[in-house]
Amino acid sequence: MANAIGMIELSSIARGIEISDFMVKAAQVEIVRASTVCPGKYIILIAGYTGDVTASMDEGKKRGGECVVDTLLIPNIHPQLIPAISMTNQVEQPGAVGVLEFYSIASAIRAADIAAKAANVTLIEVKIGYAIGGKGVVVLTGDVGAVRAAVAAAEKGIDLLVGTTVIPRPSPKLFETLL
Incomplete structure (x- = not known):
């Protein structure tokens, strides 16, 4: 592996x-x-x-x-990182949603690894560059406390951050669009 x-x-x-x-x-x-x-x-x-x-x-x-x-x-990457980049991670239990957006693809990949290591979250996807102006976006889920901790950890020390958001109780309709 x-x-x-x-x-x-x-x-x-x-x-x-x-x-x-x-x-x-x-x-x-x-x-x-x-x-x-x-x-x-x-x-x-x-x-x-x-x-x-x-x-x-x-x-x-x-x-x-x-x-x-x-x-x-x-x-020493987190085991979820490659499946999230390949869009093959399975989400067992949807929960709160965290999103981190970066001007850099490399920054998004680093942030996804940090977030997954920092808290008990599931990486849904790491979007890299295509059809988003060369940006990188990390989308993750878990209980709201874990999502907040993962987003906070990933924000620290990563350059080129555009913004973040945490949605504590996303609509099932929104969640479907993320999978």
């Missing part, structure tokens, strides 16, 4: 596709997502064991050169 995640954001789509190939050839990693994001950038999100992710990231940064816009490496 993957215990680390890495991401490279590039200013060139063509180079991004090429760099994806170099990265998976450099080490035993899985591509979680490799796609265009707004506004005309490309992200490569990989997962694997920390040493492999580090080696793959080093190769990607070296090959990406001046096209590298941002990078991210998180060892």
Whole structure:
């Protein structure tokens, strides 16, 4: 099971596709997502064991050169992080809803990991860049106290925060739209 995640954001789509190939050839990693994001950038999100992710990231940064816009490496990730990015997390018990919005995809991924580690919450989704102007958004659920604690923990020390909200008792109709 993957215990680390890495991401490279590039200013060139063509180079991004090429760099994806170099990265998976450099080490035993899985591509979680490799796609265009707004506004005309490309992200490569990989997962694997920390040493492999580090080696793959080093190769990607070296090959990406001046096209590298941002990078991210998180060892010892929370087990919910990759399913939330892949939109496959199962919500057993819906509760309060917390939302964190960031100008940066990397900031949102970091915040999701922090939030999941800080309190007993379920990550519903980590939206990354596509059709949201390159932003990152974290949506989570749990009892209201846990959601507030997770949001508060994720707000601290993460750059490029746009805003947050906690909805203590969301309408079932709203909750359906989040799943």
